[in-house]
Amino acid sequence: MRLGMRRSMLLALASGIVSLALLLSTARAHELVAPALLGAVRPQVAPEVADTREPTREPTREPTHDPLARALAGGRIARGFLRHRMLHFTFDDGPRLDTTPRLLDELDRHGVKATFFVVARGFDGSSASDRAKAALLREVARRGHVIGAHTYDHSNLVQLDDEGVRAQLDAQEVAFEAVLGGRPSLFRPPYGARDARVDALLAERGYTQMLWNVTARDVESRTGEEVAAAFAQSLDVRERHRRGPGGIVVLHDTKPWVVDAFPAMMAELARRNCALLEAGEELWDVLDDPSVFHEAGDGTRMQSSARVDPAFVEARQARLRELTAARCAP
Numbered sequence: 011m012r013l014g015m016r017r018s019m020l021l022a023l024a025s026g027i028v029s030l031a032l033l034l035s036t037a038r039a040h041e042l043v044a045p046a047l048l049g050a051v052r053p054q055v056a057p058e059v060a061d062t063r064e065p066t067r068e069p070t071r072e073p074t075h076d077p078l079a080r081a082l083a084g085g086r087i088a089r090g091f092l093r094h095r096m097l098h099f100t101f102d103d104g105p106r107l108d109t110t111p112r113l114l115d116e117l118d119r120h121g122v123k124a125t126f127f128v129v130a131r132g133f134d135g136s137s138a139s140d141r142a143k144a145a146l147l148r149e150v151a152r153r154g155h156v157i158g159a160h161t162y163d164h165s166n167l168v169q170l171d172d173e174g175v176r177a178q179l180d181a182q183e184v185a186f187e188a189v190l191g192g193r194p195s196l197f198r199p200p201y202g203a204r205d206a207r208v209d210a211l212l213a214e215r216g217y218t219q220m221l222w223n224v225t226a227r228d229v230e231s232r233t234g235e236e237v238a239a240a241f242a243q244s245l246d247v248r249e250r251h252r253r254g255p256g257g258i259v260v261l262h263d264t265k266p267w268v269v270d271a272f273p274a275m276m277a278e279l280a281r282r283n284c285a286l287l288e289a290g291e292e293l294w295d296v297l298d299d300p301s302v303f304h305e306a307g308d309g310t311r312m313q314s315s316a317r318v319d320p321a322f323v324e325a326r327q328a329r330l331r332e333l334t335a336a337r338c339a340p
């Protein structure tokens with residue numbers, strides 16, 4: 011965990027980074043054409059170069075994947091409580107060159123899409139490392155995952171004044187625009203530190219905060235076994251929770267033991283599903299799309315549990331039962 015910077019240093023750094031990133035955004039424009047982003051990224055047309063010709067008529071086509079999750083903007087707060095055995099995986103603090111690519115491969119192997127809450131400092135500079143991380147971030151998006159924001163430098167927003175919070179958001183937005191051609195709609199406050207003032211500042215920019223309610227003690231642990239065991243304990247806690255078993259899982263793709271643990275975590279869910287199927291209960295379902303946890307509500311008010319369309323749940327459960335029955339057959 012990084013310590014928050016002093017505000018004066020932060021403001022000076024943020025304004026410097028804004029200018030640097032503006033310069034770099036031009037240089038990087040040619041790199042923006044990642045296949046998965048085509049059709050998903052809103053065209054950015056500066057007014058002075060706006061094309062006044064008649065727009066070409068094209069059949070309307072919904073983008074299949076929007077890595078910036080624009081539909082989830084709106085200043086809401088998702089906590090993860092859900093009355094179904096549904097999980098969504100989220101990974102914080104990356105991208106990291108030696109761990110994130112390995113995790114992407116594991117996620118592909120298990121057919122899981124996740125949300126990555128990334129720290130903008132690290133991929134917005136001109137160093138070889140920053141450029142490699144920028145390319146890695148585009149690869150995360152290309153593989154179908156959602157990108158969320160996690161501040162510019164992992165500052166605790168509660169400890170910053172309004173100007174400091176806005177400087178964090180300005181700096182991260184410039185970095186995202188340069189690398190992804192837009193900025194994320196989802197935001198995760200570092201350390202989960204938030205209050206009414208921070209909530210309002212984030213809502214002002216349309217960020218939806220995605221919190222979490224399932225952990226695997228991956229910051230304290232040092233082995234994949236420890237993380238997988240902590241994840242299993244968290245599932246037991248969810249099973250007993252009055253707000254239901256569902257949850258948003260927080261992990262860090264910066265930790266090698268998280269990558270090591272991931273196959274065991276998926277095996278744990280698969281093992282539980284064999285038993286649940288036998289008992290005729292709802293099965294654990296890993297959702298690719300974080301929108302299920304995007305509670306309806308006004309502004310920053312939180313609801314106790316997200317509502318889910320029962321038909322959506324049943325359709326997924328029917329498919330899961332089929333797959334589970336084939337896999338768990340004695």
Ligand SMILES: [Zn+2]
Nearest residue numbers: 102103200201
């Ligand atoms: Zn973090």
